[in-house]
Amino acid sequence: NLTDSVHLLLMHSVVAEDVRSRYSKRAWENRMQELSSVVLGMGMAGLGMHFSVPPQFTGGVVAATMLGVGGMHWFNSSQLKNVEEQLTSVEELSASFQRTHPQEVSEADEYYASVWARIRDPLRLSLWRTGLADFPAVKKGEMEELQRILDEDIPRLRRLASPSHHGSGKNNR
Numbered sequence: 001n002l003t004d005s006v007h008l009l010l011m012h013s014v015v016a017e018d019v020r021s022r023y024s025k026r027a028w029e030n031r032m033q034e035l036s037s038v039v040l041g042m043g044m045a046g047l048g049m050h051f052s053v054p055p056q057f058t059g060g061v062v063a064a065t066m067l068g069v070g071g072m073h074w075f076n077s078s079q080l081k082n083v084e085e086q087l088t089s090v091e092e093l094s095a096s097f098q099r100t101h102p103q104e105v106s107e108a109d110e111y112y113a114s115v116w117a118r119i120r121d122p123l124r125l126s127l128w129r130t131g132l133a134d135f136p137a138v139k140k141g142e143m144e145e146l147q148r149i150l151d152e153d154i155p156r157l158r159r160l161a162s163p164s165h166h167g168s169g170k171n172n173r
Contacts, residue, residue, distance in 0.1 A: 003154055004115070010146040011101070011112075012119050013138045016127065018096045019087050023132035026083050030076035034069055041065025088127045093120060 041061060048058040086092055097116050098105045104112035127135060 002157075003150065006146055006149050006154070007111075007115050008119055010143065010150070011097075011115050012123055013143055013146065014100045015093065015096050015119075016123060016135065017138040017143075018100050019093065019127060020132055020135045020137060022096075023080075023084060023087055024137075027080060027133065030080060034072055034076065037069050037072060038065065041068070084132050087132065088124055090120065090124065093124055 042065065045058050045061045045065070047053075048061060087096075097120075101112060101116075
């Protein structure tokens with residue numbers, strides 16, 4: 001059924017994009033934290049050179065910055081791996097579904113619940129196999145196109161295929 005297939009694909013896309021964007025946000029926060037630490041350390045070293053502080057102090061600041069940022073990068077990478085495991089857990093995927101489909105959840109829509117039950121495990125496997133860092137972003141236009149298919153194209157195709165259109169021309173009366 002075309003409608004079911006498009007609903008499956010749309011829900012898969014919406015939930016996957018929610019999870020991917022949350023992971024991406026965390027990754028960028030980590031990168032900004034590391035970059036700001038490098039800028040701060042190098043700025044302090046630059047100030048030390050500007051104010052003629054002994055080169056040993058400036059070198060120490062640079063070395064401490066590099067060690068600190070290296071340690072921060074290692075820690076952030078391990079935390080990001082934990083975040084990825086958490087985001088791809090069944091509980092967190094279900095929370096993402098509830099966040100992206102609040103109206104359907106509040107109305108206890110059985111159709112959406114059955115669609116969610118059908119895609120939950122394949123989505124989890126897809127996210128886990130690909131990895132959230134490598135999972136492609138779903139563009140808003142792509143989701144709008146799927147919604148347009150549901151809202152316009154499928155009803156138009158149904159009208160064209162309905163019995164009232166078969167042989168209902170002026171010449172067939």
